[in-house]
Amino acid sequence: MIVTFTINGRSCQIDVPGDHRLLDVLRVNLGLTGTKEGCGEGECGACSVLLDGQVVNACLIPVAQVDGAQIVTVEGLEAAGGGPLQEAFVALGAAQCGSCTPGMLMSAYGHFLESLRNGDDPQDREGIRHALAGNLCRCTGYQKIIDAVSKGYEELARMPSLPPAAPAPQTGHNDPSHGGGPGHGSLTG
Amino acid sequence: MSVGESVARKDGPDKVRGLTRYIDDHNPAGCWFGATVRSAIPHGRIKNISFPKGTRWDRFVMATAKAIPGRNCVPFLTEDLVLLADGYVRYVNEPILLIAGPNHDEVERAARAVEIDYEPLPAILTLDEAIAAGTTDGCQVPRPLHIRRGDIEEGFARADTIVEGTYRVGHQEHVYLETNGFIAWWEPDGRVVVKGSMQCPYYVQRALKMLFALPGEKVEVIATPTGGAFGGKEDFPSVLAGHAALLSREVGRPVKMVYNRTEDFTSTTKRHPARVHYRTGVDKEGTFTACSVDFVLDGGAFITMSPVVLSRGVIHASGPYHYPAIEIHGRCYATHTPPNGAFRGFGVPQVFFGIERHVDRIAARLGMDPVEIRRRNLLKPGMRTATGQLLRDGVSAAEVLADAVDRSGYRERSKRPAPGPGEPRRGVGLALYMHGAGFTGSGEARMKSLVGMRLTRSGRVEILTASTDMGQGTRTVFPQIAARAMNIDVDQVFVAEPDTARVPDSGPTVASRTVTIVGRVVQQLAETLARRILRFVAEEQGGGPDGYALQGTHVLSREHGTPVGTLADIAARMTEASGDVYLEQGYTLNPDIRWNEETHEGDAYPVYAWGCTVVEVALDPDTLEVQTTQVTASHDIGTVVNPVLAEGQVEGGVAQSIGYGLYEEVHWHEGRMLNPGFTNYVIPTSVDLPDIDAGFVENPFPDGPFGAKGLGELPIHGAAPAIANAIAQATGIDVCELPVTPERLLAASNAAAQGARDDRHDPASETKKGEAT
Amino acid sequence: MARSLAEIRFYTPKTLEEALAIRAAERSDAMPMAGGTDVMVWRRAAPDEGPAAYLSLWGLRELKQITKRQSCIEIGATATFAQLARSPLLRENFPALVEAARHVGAAQIQNRATIGGNVVNGSPAGDSLPVLAVAPAMVVLTSKGRGTRRVPFGAFYTGYRQTVLEDDELLVSFELPLPPPGTWSGFEKVGSRRAQTISKVMAALQARLDGDTLHGVALAYGSVAPTVIRLPRTEALLEGCSPSERLADDVSGTLNQEIAPIDDLRSTAAYRRFAAVGLLRRLLRRCAAAQGRAAA
Numbered sequence A: 001m002i003v004t005f006t007i008n009g010r011s012c013q014i015d016v017p018g019d020h021r022l023l024d025v026l027r028v029n030l031g032l033t034g035t036k037e038g039c040g041e042g043e044c045g046a047c048s049v050l051l052d053g054q055v056v057n058a059c060l061i062p063v064a065q066v067d068g069a070q071i072v073t074v075e076g077l078e079a080a081g082g083g084p085l086q087e088a089f090v091a092l093g094a095a096q097c098g099s100c101t102p103g104m105l106m107s108a109y110g111h112f113l114e115s116l117r118n119g120d121d122p123q124d125r126e127g128i129r130h131a132l133a134g135n136l137c138r139c140t141g142y143q144k145i146i147d148a149v150s151k152g153y154e155e156l157a158r159m160p161s162l163p164p165a166a167p168a169p170q171t172g173h174n175d176p177s178h179g180g181g182p183g184h185g186s187l188t189g
Numbered sequence B: 001m002s003v004g005e006s007v008a009r010k011d012g013p014d015k016v017r018g019l020t021r022y023i024d025d026h027n028p029a030g031c032w033f034g035a036t037v038r039s040a041i042p043h044g045r046i047k048n049i050s051f052p053k054g055t056r057w058d059r060f061v062m063a064t065a066k067a068i069p070g071r072n073c074v075p076f077l078t079e080d081l082v083l084l085a086d087g088y089v090r091y092v093n094e095p096i097l098l099i100a101g102p103n104h105d106e107v108e109r110a111a112r113a114v115e116i117d118y119e120p121l122p123a124i125l126t127l128d129e130a131i132a133a134g135t136t137d138g139c140q141v142p143r144p145l146h147i148r149r150g151d152i153e154e155g156f157a158r159a160d161t162i163v164e165g166t167y168r169v170g171h172q173e174h175v176y177l178e179t180n181g182f183i184a185w186w187e188p189d190g191r192v193v194v195k196g197s198m199q200c201p202y203y204v205q206r207a208l209k210m211l212f213a214l215p216g217e218k219v220e221v222i223a224t225p226t227g228g229a230f231g232g233k234e235d236f237p238s239v240l241a242g243h244a245a246l247l248s249r250e251v252g253r254p255v256k257m258v259y260n261r262t263e264d265f266t267s268t269t270k271r272h273p274a275r276v277h278y279r280t281g282v283d284k285e286g287t288f289t290a291c292s293v294d295f296v297l298d299g300g301a302f303i304t305m306s307p308v309v310l311s312r313g314v315i316h317a318s319g320p321y322h323y324p325a326i327e328i329h330g331r332c333y334a335t336h337t338p339p340n341g342a343f344r345g346f347g348v349p350q351v352f353f354g355i356e357r358h359v360d361r362i363a364a365r366l367g368m369d370p371v372e373i374r375r376r377n378l379l380k381p382g383m384r385t386a387t388g389q390l391l392r393d394g395v396s397a398a399e400v401l402a403d404a405v406d407r408s409g410y411r412e413r414s415k416r417p418a419p420g421p422g423e424p425r426r427g428v429g430l431a432l433y434m435h436g437a438g439f440t441g442s443g444e445a446r447m448k449s450l451v452g453m454r455l456t457r458s459g460r461v462e463i464l465t466a467s468t469d470m471g472q473g474t475r476t477v478f479p480q481i482a483a484r485a486m487n488i489d490v491d492q493v494f495v496a497e498p499d500t501a502r503v504p505d506s507g508p509t510v511a512s513r514t515v516t517i518v519g520r521v522v523q524q525l526a527e528t529l530a531r532r533i534l535r536f537v538a539e540e541q542g543g544g545p546d547g548y549a550l551q552g553t554h555v556l557s558r559e560h561g562t563p564v565g566t567l568a569d570i571a572a573r574m575t576e577a578s579g580d581v582y583l584e585q586g587y588t589l590n591p592d593i594r595w596n597e598e599t600h601e602g603d604a605y606p607v608y609a610w611g612c613t614v615v616e617v618a619l620d621p622d623t624l625e626v627q628t629t630q631v632t633a634s635h636d637i638g639t640v641v642n643p644v645l646a647e648g649q650v651e652g653g654v655a656q657s658i659g660y661g662l663y664e665e666v667h668w669h670e671g672r673m674l675n676p677g678f679t680n681y682v683i684p685t686s687v688d689l690p691d692i693d694a695g696f697v698e699n700p701f702p703d704g705p706f707g708a709k710g711l712g713e714l715p716i717h718g719a720a721p722a723i724a725n726a727i728a729q730a731t732g733i734d735v736c737e738l739p740v741t742p743e744r745l746l747a748a749s750n751a752a753a754q755g756a757r758d759d760r761h762d763p764a765s766e767t768k769k770g771e772a773t
Numbered sequence C: 001m002a003r004s005l006a007e008i009r010f011y012t013p014k015t016l017e018e019a020l021a022i023r024a025a026e027r028s029d030a031m032p033m034a035g036g037t038d039v040m041v042w043r044r045a046a047p048d049e050g051p052a053a054y055l056s057l058w059g060l061r062e063l064k065q066i067t068k069r070q071s072c073i074e075i076g077a078t079a080t081f082a083q084l085a086r087s088p089l090l091r092e093n094f095p096a097l098v099e100a101a102r103h104v105g106a107a108q109i110q111n112r113a114t115i116g117g118n119v120v121n122g123s124p125a126g127d128s129l130p131v132l133a134v135a136p137a138m139v140v141l142t143s144k145g146r147g148t149r150r151v152p153f154g155a156f157y158t159g160y161r162q163t164v165l166e167d168d169e170l171l172v173s174f175e176l177p178l179p180p181p182g183t184w185s186g187f188e189k190v191g192s193r194r195a196q197t198i199s200k201v202m203a204a205l206q207a208r209l210d211g212d213t214l215h216g217v218a219l220a221y222g223s224v225a226p227t228v229i230r231l232p233r234t235e236a237l238l239e240g241c242s243p244s245e246r247l248a249d250d251v252s253g254t255l256n257q258e259i260a261p262i263d264d265l266r267s268t269a270a271y272r273r274f275a276a277v278g279l280l281r282r283l284l285r286r287c288a289a290a291q292g293r294a295a296a
């Protein structure tokens, strides 16, 4: 079936069986391999992406259900406003092997957006721990991840204009790492 | 500069942008996919393999053991492991047949359709069964190990009290977040190339040489960024690389094999289950007089890494303590279960759960403070370990104990008032431990770890080693060491991709050896390279090499303190003049190290690193759920090369140890793993762990790079026994098995209550209990 | 890397009417999928046994609402647990449901998992089930041919993962009768860790506090029997008592007669029995504290 959605700010149309996992469409059809598969059953969060501003596991989403949706993956996180989190992860040593990192970042940013929407304080440390509970990390003990998320939120809060809840459109269309992979997806700006 | 600084990891920016390409992120053109048909039974003969109708078998390519051109053997310490079962299976999920096709899902479906008839044979499935049976059909075991020092009989005769205990641990799964994966292809010139997630490129090369009867130069192994390993990618990748390479040879195209989580759980190695028995004599003051240890491991169906796991366990089984007399006996049994393998700590977490729980039980028996009994018996410089190794410098058991006790507030926390109704019961426990870095005994002398270093034309320094970065930071720490040795900017230094066609054999990325062993060679090479550069400058500019110094990105004249040129310019001229500026050097083990492999006597390791972990737990009286509420760790790893990375290693190790202590358990039924997924194999999430305070005591090691010892494994030893001790303190329940699940706590407390009731009826049991607790 | 042999059909209706028409035509050939957090896991675990088609309910906006009616709160079947957790209406009237919603998986799951999916899946470990049992909810089912019927929650399950849902029906909503003033409700769960965990045991309690005594007590447990169960005899013992932690131990004998837990991969029958009493202790302790606050 033909599914149309926005990925990292660009619109995308793709012809795939509707039950295919969003994760495979991203990784195989669109060549966006930043989103990882750690379990394929919703337990580890390595495949976390933002779907209409909410964090979800791409391994549990049939692509038919994202028709018309806006998706942000780690490749589009910076453009969507999550850069400060990425910088904090590097600075504070929150990424070790890096397998959980893309998913962790998407959850962290999802929690920030969620807090903005609900008028909650994203900085609450227990709140951060809960927000990341669906993302397993085996390397770090989560300590540096939580520290980095907290620092990233600080930077985000300092930004003159808070990022839009929906991802900002992205420029830079012809970067091969952003699509046109081996699959049959077509991306239009 | 640089060493001692928290340089941000060099692969960080790519990792946070999703640009790092792990093995599953590669899809070479025309690549086929491979799948594995595995044994359904734990032990038996294969009678027939059939390919039922309903599948277009002509669309697939298959390979069995018959297709292997060389030996059907994946060599480790012994040569017993087979790449593919040949008519006979020894564990559930042993690989039997490989199948490849152009479409991943279709290949998996075809693999499920293959039918195999077996003639089942009786199977031995647990350690207890193996001990009872004595031998396990079709399986070999490593030789038993024995250590003896001092007069055991005299020691026990002198004791005022003798305390005994048996401690048990089960399997633990690594749970690297990236599963095992490989891509293999054959070049037209007959070379095989494999690329994948691994710790030990040269182990993989060795296996492929044997499997395909090829010389080393015909086997190229490339390590992709490794998404976590923890020992789990020390041994198993040699098997998977062999499978992918064999299929690729049959198909004539690249073949990709990346396990899904289920297959990774069911079919790859785990930490060895173990049972360890301690019998310790102690005098009235609490000083140990003698100790007798019996350590048994379940190796699974093949020997693979078990001899060294056993050896490390045996060497560390005495703990960080001194005994006038000690005997340690270690044996490994075989079971018809998947071979157990390398896992961070390598046999040592098993014995430290035993010894550290045991020491607390001795203290309780004597009514002594757990800190005091440890202080009284711990190893100090000038003492000998169980293997007879004379400890000279770098012994920090006392320091890490004091540091962790102080910073954690252990004493105040031990004296909490009793909780009110419904309030959690709190307990605090500690564990003291050490870990020998590098290979045991003269292993590093045999290994010789070759490292290469190149000055590029653009004045950058390239480090060439086979050490992979699986998250621990090799790609960052090596440049720090080289930069410090040369007094140049850390950005000037980079690490080559581990590719056996390019990098020399610096040994496997295991045994906490990367920084202290390989890093030492990096340091020496960097010093040599710096001298060579200065000599060149002196020849060019006049004067002696001592008149010049490297600094940042430049060479300075010492006399004037002014730059005489950039490294880039000088490097360009050097290469012009003398070609490729490339140095290579091996590791030389301190010649004073003496080790007798037969008797396990002598200097087991060049140096030990030391640690103490204090854990506070809260136990919910309504559900017996245990939550860790505070962790304080103190480690002596010598000089800390990169504090943030080092803390990260400690925090991660503590987390895995908390998992081992409280949550992680493999359930089996008839040799089959019942919980091969994250739903039922439970590891801690972000809400299950407390903040972890990771501190360091720096006691430099003269033979390490700028004083660094090994770190990777050490922090996994402490939290699990500390948790058990904390729970025992909070509840009075005598915890002797991991993980301490609420179910196990309930059963133990019911058993204790039952015991207490029985005691009231049977006064004789009082004395019996006095003998053996 | 999913590549199916025969392509699986995927329906994405935009209205309930459309969905019911497809359901009537396809019957058991098309499996309804709301958030997919159960269905997509089965699809992976048993790739050879999946249905010929999926019928997505995710796009049906009309099933996502949480609304106050005359005498009940109506919760659309495809409302997610994230929605439930944030709903002011539920916070005010059914705090136990909010607590249960917060216990489901973690953020990613809560953003997709629906209450209808939880109920139709029918796992005895489904976290929303005990709360719906004590409310007690009315389950609203609709089909194209036969229209709408209302089934009391207690009659919805006929056995282990067996329900009265017919293969032309969809679950469209739940109706939770507005609790009388002074009603307290709470949910407690014990799993193998603190988040993203399947329940070993969970319990929900709803009762009206009259002075310091409990009335109209409803108590339900999950993961202690083939389906979620109410405990009528224990409820009767609690009736008229003043909530306290002691009370849980007093009724523990009857409680243990009413539950029938088993040993499985996640726990033991003995532990489930122990924790079942412990959870009641927690609930009664919390209830007593709430009553104390109300009295103060």
Ligand SMILES: Cc1cc2nc3c(=O)[nH]c(=O)nc-3n(C[C@H](O)[C@H](O)[C@H](O)COP(=O)(O)OP(=O)(O)OC[C@H]3O[C@@H](n4cnc5c(N)ncnc54)[C@H](O)[C@@H]3O)c2cc1C
Residues within 6 Å of the ligand: A041, A042, A043, C031, C032, C033, C034, C035, C036, C037, C038, C039, C040, C041, C057, C077, C078, C103, C104, C105, C106, C109, C112, C113, C114, C115, C116, C117, C118, C119, C120, C121, C125, C126, C127, C128, C165, C169, C170, C171, C172, C196, C197, C198, C199
């Ligand atoms: C990682 C993970 C963690 C989880 N943790 C928990 C947990 O803590 N607690 C818990 O209770 N559950 C948990 N679950 C299970 C699952 O998330 C819940 O059962 C969820 O509520 C299912 O809702 P869904 O919309 O995703 O259902 P789906 O998967 O879409 O459907 C489930 C079943 O219901 C049917 N169905 C769905 N909606 C309707 C309808 N309106 N009418 C008729 N039939 C319908 C489907 O055909 C299917 O049979 C977890 C799942 C995962 C993957």
Ligand code: FES
Residues within 6 Å of the ligand: A036, A037, A038, A039, A040, A041, A042, A043, A044, A045, A046, A047, A048, A057, A058, A059, A060
């Ligand atoms: S891969 Fe999707 S949650 Fe693990």
Ligand code: FES
Residues within 6 Å of the ligand: A094, A095, A096, A097, A098, A099, A100, A101, A136, A137, A138, A139, A140, B177, B227, B228, B471
């Ligand atoms: S950094 Fe390796 S799993 Fe998190």
